[in-house]
Amino acid sequence: MTEVLVHTRRAETLREVLENDIVTGAYPAGTRLDEVMLATRFNVSRTPIREALIELSGAGLVEIRPRRGAFVREIGITRLIEMFEVMADLEAMCGRLAARRIRAEELAELEQIHEACVHAKAEGDPDAYFRANQAFHEAIYKASHNSFLEEQALLLQNRLKVYRRLQLRVPNRISGSLSEHGQIVEAIKAGEPQRAAEALRQHILIQGERFNDFVASVAGHVKSVSSRS
């Protein structure tokens, strides 16, 4: 998870740190990211900061308003649901292709990760489950054998990471998630594209649809959709 690699460009590492800070909520939505503030914080000049902000803007995490600065993007509930809707479709596509193209060793790994999920739940360790869950989905992306799709899925997954994590705090959600995983594995194993796709779509959509349930607990991250300036 935590890259130890030393990048040659500072902008690269800065982007990763800032991305993490935004995703974890250290910089809540709407926060203005002052260039000199960040520059002093990281002991660099404004140049690499600007480049990092531009990268983040490309990833959709910050919004750059010309001559006004960079802001942590406000994600309205509507947009969040839209993103989950697309994520569900991407994951369904991964599942559909994986059911057709998965290799024996990939299937073995997927089942092994699924076991790890079961284990994490039994241990009652939500963080471990979150990590195993993420590995589970990434294994399916990879098994689609469409590297572009894999990249896109990873990108969007990353943007939704915080919210998926919060989702697991909902009572009984882990149990539900786990049994859905089981069905997904079954469908892929059986080589049934349609079933795998639908199982994955529902698995993701549940997170998006039930979102209103815990909107209150995310009040800091999610801004009401009515506040469109």
Next chain:
Amino acid sequence: MTEVLVHTRRAETLREVLENDIVTGAYPAGTRLDEVMLATRFNVSRTPIREALIELSGAGLVEIRPRRGAFVREIGITRLIEMFEVMADLEAMCGRLAARRIRAEELAELEQIHEACVHAKAEGDPDAYFRANQAFHEAIYKASHNSFLEEQALLLQNRLKVYRRLQLRVPNRISGSLSEHGQIVEAIKAGEPQRAAEALRQHILIQGERFNDFVASVAGHVKSVSSRS
């Protein structure tokens, strides 16, 4: 098509111009984009050039190799087919949602654009058809009433623009495209999500699958997949 808007940041306009140059093949795949060369060409300093290149790298059009420079990204045939596969799925999703959510005036506009396509074909004007065709697909994106999906579809459509354009040069492709459009409109009009989705998926996949037919004619743009450094 051609934005008249004056952007406050030069990087923004530079990105658009460079994007266009890459997409039209003025800078073929693999070309090294020298910063000072571009700076002198546009009569600006390296700073906005760099920022534009970073944006393009985020969009996947150029690859920045640290300390070595920016290169127009080589898109192998495999990756191109993968991208079409994802595009097909995104468009199918747009169609599925549009069939459910399209509003009366949007449907009217869609039919009107479809008429424009028919007209352009009758006139034998490939460029006009290309533009109308693009408008047709964008109308469906919008009718999905999922603004995030719309953005993603537009982004990928833009990256595949050149290849879709070339596709229309294939004999009889325009006729086929047009009749497919007709079926898509029918399905959306009838409010049949499944049919609309499948019609759109096939409509896009045909372009990807038949791609090998004219790979030779794109030799300058597309690089053999075997050349992985």
Next chain:
DNA sequence: GGATTTGGTCTTGTATACAAAGATCGTTGA
């Protein structure tokens, strides 16, 4: 009293200067 304008300050956007890593090419040694 309220709205508007205007000056000042702050922050972004751009240019330029400097540092360091990579590429090139010639030389030297086997």
Next chain:
DNA sequence: TCAACGATCTTTGTATACAAGACCAAATCC
């Protein structure tokens, strides 16, 4: 002759300096 090494030169990456638009507040006008 060829390969390896090194000096130089080119080009990227970063810092700093400068220009200009945006925000704020006070003063002025209606």
